[in-house]
Ligand code: 0A1
């Protein structure tokens with residue numbers, strides 16, 4: 001076990017490694033409890049390092065069996081081995097070969113880092129610092145090596161043996177029941193991209209010829225009997241590869257590309273070179289077991305991991321502070337892929353919803369950090385929404401700031417210049433500065449400054465002078481360690497909309513032809529001339545920067561935008577702003593009157609009549625009210641989740657009642673008798689039908705119950721059946737309601753990924769008995785505390801999707817989560833630490849809730865032997 005107070009690692013302390021490892025030859029003999037690893041490392045002093053330094057290799061819970069330098073055993077006083085380090089006090093100052101033999105126990109590895117077993121399959125997870133749990137190594141991303149890996153196992157236990165790179169040899173080991181495979185990866189890579197897999201797996205595969213003429217085979221490996229559920233992932237992989245060729249000019253660079261699905265995995269998936277390992281939730285899909293959302297997630301994550309082959313693998317990170325270099329850029333790439341494959345507007349709305357739901361609160365709370373942090377105690381805790389999602393927003397802004405053509409030139413320069421290296425954010429930005437001929441030093445502040453900027457916008461029309469002035473002012477609140485903030489470079493995509501929806505030919509020399517104005521100081525104004533009538537400003541189209549916008553438009557102006565804006569994102573935003581304003585107001589009264597939602601209801605009705613059938617996916621987004629968490633963010637202090645829930649419920653009930661006729665009509669019009677297809681258009685129709693069901697039930701639970709029962713029974717796919725079950729969860733308590741849950745359980749008792757949905761829906765029920773329900777479900781045979789997907793579905797859903805019950809005024813929700821974190825910390829600290837981040841908004845809650853949350857956090861902090869992961873989060877949360 002590592003110690004509780006891990007030392008702080010600082011960006012300013014970066015030094016090149018004193019040694020380099022050019023080649024790694026591994027021989028892994030798989031065994032359930034005693035896997036032996038022989039590593040031969042070709043080491044040389046780094047000319048950029050210190051000449052007289054000892055060689056200190058990283059380890060983590062390792063046991064050394066054997067050690068030799070150039071084939072000769074070392075005298076005991078020449079080295080020291082602990083579970084955490086292997087030190088050679090005075091290593092050769094010329095190239096040498098170091099042979100290390102270690103032994104590990106994959107079955108006992110509950111942290112799921114390094115080599116472990118998942119459902120009998122051997123697999124590895126090495127990012128960020130897992131390779132050191134396999135052998136002693138310079139486990140840092142700027143040490144790049146070529147790897148040859150020999151894997152040996154019982155042929156019966158692990159008939160499939162996979163490694164990075166290309167397969168070069170395989171066969172039985174005569175006279176034994178064992179066999180072996182040898183894999184060679186010609187591309188130098190850091191240890192975090194190493195992977196092996198061994199097990200019984202089924203395979204689906206197809207040939208792939210790259211645009212530049214390489215013949216490769218792409219394959220997906222899954223649990224035996226599930227190969228039909230791998231077809232969609234394989235299809236998504238092929239489409240991702242074509243897209244990267246077409247849009248970024250990137251070709252694949254090995255003879256095989258393998259994806260393996262495992263059922264125990266801490267994160268979503270991992271981009272190991274040529275051997276991606278996935279949480280099976282993001283691979284397996286069939287119409288009967290996966291929802292439209294699952295299909296979309298699978299497509300996006302398959303693309304994300306594949307795109308890492310260039311942004312992450314061919315060009316990797318110099319150190320972990322540069323994590324956004326690969327993650328922000330790769331998220332941007334996968335978002336663009338999904339936008340091209342599906343609907344750009346709906347994709348953007350979804351991405352912004354995620355940004356606001358996860359990143360904005362993170363950046364407003366105690367865990368706020370810059371996209372490129374300057375220090376960390378535990379790197380696992382920095383795989384955050386800020387690094388990923390805000391990191392992607394920075395790339396999006398970079399593109400709009402310098403323009404698409406210069407952005408493309410900059411990307412090409414980056415791929416050319418940095419290929420094969422471990423790069424920094426500075427090197428990345430230098431490519432775009434050079435390609436565009438612009439100084440990006442001010443833009444770079446986005447990487448260093450934490451917090452969500454707030455931009456206040458106001459407009460003044462002068463009818464006599466036919467001018468319109470927009471005043472913009474930016475500010476950013478202090479964040480931990482950053483009391484003072486500077487202005488950042490904010491691209492503002494904007495336009496003016498005439499009150500009657502007609503065209504307005506307004507001009508300002510400060511707005512570019514593409515409609516972007518760049519706000520790069522604390523405040524600025526734009527003067528438009530030739531403005532024929534009072535306009536309605538449409539600002540931050542497509543949310544052109546990750547900021548909060550304060551623009552006090554009247555309800556009438558918002559209705560104009562909802563009706564007439566040419567930017568679909570801002571049409572949607574106008575509806576959300578209208579609803580948010582109402583919900584915040586109603587959350588402030590003890591008995592919210594749903595009738596106050598009549599204006600909103602009429603606006604939505606008019607919108608539906610004009611748009612629903614033309615673009616159902618978009619219409620579903622317009623109908624979907626801001627979440628309780630979004631309303632809480634808007635209120636920002638002394639939050640009472642019960643009041644927010646009541647307000648939202650009243651508004652939904654009124655809207656559902658007022659729109660009932662139109663919603664019923666739409667449900668019929670959108671019904672389909674065609675067999676299920678996961679394509680975006682079909683999914684869009686289902687999403688609007690199911691949104692309609694939700695609203696109808698909110699308006700009239702009796703009518704809702706009837707529709708729910710029928711849809712649940714008749715559904716031929718998981719999307720519709722689960723949507724019915726989710727609406728069922730919101731109906732008043734009854735025996736019928738529980739019977740439906742029981743039916744779902746009985747149908748899917750053999751399908752863990754489907755039961756995860758069942759756990760998640762129940763854990764999110766906004767009623768008093770939910771905590772008891774969750775405690776009961778933890779004893780269900782389908783639940784397992786060692787499987788991260790189960791834990792996230794039940795405990796994670798309770799903490800993150802159930803504001804009224806997690807933030808119970810009596811503190812029992814907090815106490816429960818604290819108990820879970822403490823219980824899990826002993827087996828899987830990464831999952832425990834991630835659950836604990838649910839406390840991130842505790843300081844914004846009402847006083848009694850703050851008390852309960854603080855007590856729970858202090859109780860966690862007081863436990864002896866906390867992991868560095870949990871210790872880091874709990875202390876920052878309290879700090
Ligand atoms: N690089 C992966 C994310 C990842 C990070 C750490 C892990 O360790 C448990 C696993 C995966 C990605 O961006 O997909």
Ligand code: ZN
Nearest residue numbers: 304308327330
């Ligand atoms: Zn990634």
